[in-house]
Amino acid sequence: MEEWRFIDFGLVDIRDMMAMDEAILKGDEGNTFFFWTPRKSIILGYFQKADVELDLNQCKDYTITRRISGGGIAFSDDRCRQINYGVVGTIDNDRFPLDIIGSYKQVCGVLIDTLIEYGLNAAFRPINDVTVDSKKISGNAQTRWEGKLLQNGTLLLDFDIEEMLRISNIPKEKFMDKKISSIREGLTWVDRELGEQRNMEEIQNLMKRKFEERFNVRLKTGTLSAKEKELTKSLLPKYHSDEWVYR
């Protein structure tokens, strides 16, 4: 059976992680599936503006960076109950479709298969969301480079809506209660759906197995290559720079 690389980066600084993310896409080490756990942080989508999206005075204790793919803010609170994953795959029109929505659907299928295993009513909602009973539980973002795709996404195990609103650039007091209830209706997380806290590693292991089944491969644990490490080093200043984050 074909072997693809698997890496678990563990708890990371998101600036380092976004540099490694780009390095895996632009390196040459074959298809890769990886996990990481972000510390308290905010990752802006490629087309977002920090001062438009965020109340920057409220974000002083957050690490903020930007990723190379579009989409919205990936917000991580200090509960660290989020599974963040990345997939780099060669677009072959089979396992990784050329069609953008088709390829989102394929990769998001790993999350859906995982959630279904827990008895949840998970589905793909185009363009890039996974839902449980029509509530968003996972956001995903994709970019492409020289015939390869990079998809990042997050599976919420727990989520602090109040904290997200506190740092967002929305009029506060006046709409706070209304916002919280409307977000609660549109968003959900695994702990809430299951009514209990499941072990994060257990869910990650199940995701790995569902990935192997869906792509018909065996995941082999590996590390970054020397070339990827070099590339990461050269990309790091960008992810730390104000020019990139606050452009």
Place this chain on the structure above:
Amino acid sequence: MDEAIKPKQGLHKSKGGLIRSFVKTENGIIKDISISGDFFMFPEDAFFRMVQELQGIHAIREDIERKIQEIYIKEKIQSPGTFPADFAESIMKALEV
């Protein structure tokens, strides 16, 4: 964009994401424009050329949409769920008094 004068934000939600525009005009011509949001566009860097090319054109929907369509063709842009008309709509909302 000059922060001293905060223009009105034009918000438009396309199927592919929220588009936020800020536009400054002079004599009906777009002088300064900023677009951001949580949409997707491939190739990503074509976006900045698109925004740049909107400066200097007439601030009317037809001209804005035609210009964006031209850039989409020239740059071979794909933006799932977001269309040139969506960007034009966001810009028009920013221009509303």
